[in-house]
Amino acid sequence: MIAQLAPHGAEKVRVRGLAALRTPAPAKATAVLVPGYTGSKEDFAPLLDGLAAGGFRALxxxxxxxxxxxxxxxETAYLPAPLGAVVAGLVEDVAAEAPVVLLGHSYGGLVARAAVLAGAPVAGLTLLxxxxxxxxDGARRQALGAGEPVLRASGLDAVYRVREQVSARSPLWVALPPDLKDFLRERFLASSPAGLLGMAAGLRTEPDRVDELAATGVPTLVVAGxxxxxxxxxxxxxMAARLxxxxxxxxxxxxxxxxxxxxALVRVLLRAWRQWLV
Known part of the structure; x- marks a missing residue:
């Protein structure tokens, strides 16, 4: 399987102006999947058919x-709260047809949490x-700080060249198929510079809102590699214990x-999500 280029039966659609991959209906519920920083809908390609086979329409x-x-x-439009409001509106539309379970990966988890706090009508929330x-603090946060001045001064191409130079030291990167490397480059260069800067700010400033989320009573699942x-x-x-x-x-x-x-992730998700819909 080639990660984001994994084959799947979903179609490309637009929902509220956002590009999306959607598996065919009918289904007992819809799983709305929100990617993280520098990510995209394709990050969930390996999950789509498994979720559909398990009875969930994946979006x-x-x-x-x-x-x-x-x-x-x-740039401030890309902080978790404003992005959460966008996702909450999308969920409200989707929930008019079937119950919605919401999943957010990494930065997308902060956004999905904000969507629930904004009133998104979900049957449950998964933080991945x-x-x-x-x-x-750590290598990922340090990379955000190092990348910001390069992006502001020299643009996306310069940032990606630095990323490639750093990645070239990793055996995992070296082993990636050329077509996946091409996709990752294309995706990064298609990103909004304001979006990357705004999300990076969100990753460095988002407060702890776990107690607020717990107070909503929305069923939640926490999953980690x-x-x-x-x-x-x-x-x-x-965090799971607090929730x-x-x-x-x-x-x-x-x-x-x-x-x-x-x-393995699909098995965990289906088990939890089916319990939420009983």
Whole structure:
């Protein structure tokens, strides 16, 4: 399987102006899937057919400013709260036809949480390799700080050249198929610079809103790759405890179980989501 280029039976559509991948109906509910920073709907390609076979219509979206979805020039529009309002509106439309379960990966988890706090009518929320607040100190946060001045001064091409130079030291990157490398480059260069800057700011400033989420009473599931290097596994386990939510570890995965071990992730999701719809 080639991660974001995995074959699937979904069609490309636009929902509220956002590019999306949607599996065919009918289904007992719709799973709205929200990607993280520098991500896109294709991050969920390995999950789509499995979720559909399990009875859920999958709707994977680009957030505004990501890949094939346009976004505003205002950097503050890409913080979790305003993006959450966009997702809440989309969920409200989708929920008019069938119940919705909402999943957010990484930064998308902060956005999906904000959508629930904005009143998105969901049957449940899954936080996938996301955290209680801003990204903690570490390599990922340091990369955000290092990339911002390059992006402001020299643009997307310059930032991606730096990323490629750093990635070239990684055996995992070297082993990626050329067509996947081409896709990742194309996607990054199609991103909104304002979107990347705004989301990077959100990753460094988002407050802890776990107690607010718990107060909504929305059923929640917290899932992490066993080797997540963004938010630590213990911090995600603690977040689940504060939410009174189950916590699941995905073996053989780091920060992106959706591409690193999609079969195990689908099993975990379907088990929880079916319970929410009883």
């Amino acid at each position: 994977a979206i680009d957030l505004p400013g990501q890949f094939e979805s346009p976004g505003p020039a205002d 390799d996301s955290g209680p607040a801003e990204l903690p 066993e080797r997540d290097d963004a938010w630590s596994v213990p911090s995600q386990r603690e 009174g939510a189950p916590f699941e570890l995905i073996p053989g995965a780091a920060h992106s179980p959706n591409t690193e071990n999609p079969a």
